[in-house]
Ligand code: C2E
Ligand code: MG
């Protein structure tokens with residue numbers, strides 16, 4: 001029967017096929033075979049036992065690892081929620097597909113804000129260089145560090161985030177990026193503000209000096225490469241200091257802002273407007289402008305800046321002087337172009353302001369001459385180099401001498417006699433006009449006294465007062481003193497103020513005139529028609545005389561427009577109960593026209609040129625009959 005040494009399964013199989021032990025012995029090899037098969041069974045049992053045991057052990061270990069991993073993830077999540085950093089993953093198109101739970105500084109959920117957004121498409125890298133470096137890293141699947149990106153949040157606020165990431169590969173296959181991010185909105189905004197302050201003028205928002213120079217240098221490189229020209233305008237307000245002094249710094253600031261807006265409004269987007277400081281503005285005109293275009297721009301600029309504006313509720317009028325330099329003619333670098341434009345501006349100012357000058361090589365020399373003149377002008381008063389000339393005024397109808405206008409001359413020791421056009425603006429700019437004006441007033445009054453004492457009848461003397469003198473608080477006292485020390489009746493003096501000086505600050509002008517008026521001094525509005533005064537102001541100034549500017553008289557009688565303006569001023573003056581004087585009358589036909597138009601007084605080369613006091617004395621002795629003699 002069954003051999004108990006065989007594997008039980010084999011014993012069962014042997015029994016099932018009905019083999020007897022004697023049968024087994026009959027086949028000599030069978031016991032050996034069975035014995036081997038049995039051993040195989042036993043070994044298989046052993047293997048299974050071992051396998052099952054090791055499976056049990058492995059599954060217990062896996063469970064433990066899993067628990068450890070879950071705990072580690074929880075720790076990481078809790079740490080991330082504490083830190084300002086967060087983790088993210090992006091797909092191969094750099095689209096955020098995972099962002100760890102985090103809210104940003106203003107409480108927006110980052111996962112909502114960023115998921116689905118693509119870097120460089122929906123988020124812009126801050127900084128050109130950084131953006132290029134980032135693109136290069138990504139293109140070659142390299143890690144990147146600390147790149148700042150910005151986007152606009154649904155509420156409109158900017159959001160800046162800093163990302164560091166590394167590529168993710170599955171074998172050789174690129175799967176995207178993953179990394180950490182942090183919120184840098186506050187820091188980036190602060191940094192932008194600092195940059196803004198470093199490049200732009202805080203008051204006007206225009207480019208500041210360094211920014212302007214930088215832009216100019218870029219433009220110069222482009223112009224050099226393209227073989228085109230460009231131009232720099234240097235703009236300086238006339239009498240800005242007077243506005244600041246009389247109306248206060250707030251009004252001054254307002255004015256600068258208005259000028260910035262006017263300049264910006266005049267130019268194209270490609271032109272750069274900057275403020276160098278104070279009342280100095282600069283403009284870069286790019287794009288190959290020719291002289292005609294520059295002239296037109298400068299003209300428009302002057303007109304726009306001279307338009308009256310309201311400062312602190314008061315109408316004020318200012319003008320500007322403009323200097324223009326050109327590349328390539330005047331210089332090849334930013335600094336020298338700016339310098340040339342500045343020099344040209346200086347001469348525009350010296351030539352009576354409210355005009356523009358192109359830089360020319362001769363101009364630099366002229367400017368240097370002017371600068372030395374300013375130093376010499378300081379001494380001119382002490383060294384007794386100033387002289388007064390007098391130009392008579394006549395009645396149109398009776399040809400009677402009605403008085404004279406005092407006109408200053410400078411007897412320069414080397415340069416000979418200089419006309420006021422060569423130094424009045426300079427005197428204004430430097431403030432020397434105040435002592436000079438005082439000298440003119442005193443001298444004119446003293447001369448009137450001398451004529452009266454000599455038994456002559458000089459009638460009335462007109463003295464010109466400049467804008468700055470007019471704004472100066474001491475004017476009234478000076479007039480009073482000059483009259484008193486010459487023992488002169490106030491009716492012997494007339495003060496001439498130009499229309500544009502009055503319009504710089506009409507309300508203040510009105511008050512100053514009121515003071516002169518109270519002293520019994522007559523007022524003449526000089527150079528009328530060149531400013532922007534309105535009828536309403538003319539009336540409020542309560543002047544007795546209006547002087548039609550020489551430029552209108554020039555065109556008489558042929559120029560239709562000049563004729564119309566002259567007639568209108570005469571009618572206007574008369575309607576306001578003023579006397580009307582025409583200055584610069586040079587021809588009989590001009591006189592004829594003025595006579596017919598009803599003009600009251602005339603002054604001009606036709607009758608007499610301005611003359612020294614001694615000649616005037618002779619004219620007065622002759623009974624003022626020079627007009628007939630002329
Ligand atoms: P203004 O007050 O309009 O003076 C008239 C100017 O016209 C004077 O020039 C005079 O010489 C000139 N003129 C007179 N008749 C004729 C003419 O028939 N033809 C031409 N072409 N010109 C004529 P001037 O003396 O060169 O003075 C120029 C300006 O300088 C004056 O213009 C005045 O605004 C200013 N000025 C002169 N003296 C003084 C002064 O003492 N103080 C101030 N603040 N300004 C002065
Ligand atoms: Mg005058």
Ligand code: MG
Pocket residue numbers: 526527547549550583
């Ligand atoms: Mg005049």
